[in-house]
Amino acid sequence: MLVVFALIIGTVAMAWGKNYVPAEMQEAPDATLCMSLSTIDTPLKELQVKHVMGQISEEEYLKQEQAIVNS
Numbered sequence: 834m835l836v837v838f839a840l841i842i843g844t845v846a847m848a849w850g851k852n853y854v855p856a857e858m859q860e861a862p863d864a865t866l867c868m869s870l871s872t873i874d875t876p877l878k879e880l881q882v883k884h885v886m887g888q889i890s891e892e893e894y895l896k897q898e899q900a901i902v903n904s
Contacts, residue, residue: 877901 873879880901884894 868882873882877898880889880894880897883889884891889897
């Protein structure tokens with residue numbers, strides 16, 4: 834009963850509070866990646882950055898990751 838009551842109160846509070854947040858704040862901002870080249874000191878980190886930046890596909894990432902881990 835207490836869990837259900839807490840969920841109901843939380844839902845009501847979220848719905849009520851949403852009216853007080855400006856529409857610009859409700860939209861998700863674009864994500865950015867900021868890192869220094871000096872922090873990319875291993876082949877695995879370099880591979881991860883390439884994947885996150887969309888330079889290689891997930892399949893290619895997994896294949897190269899496996900090769901790095903096994904070496």
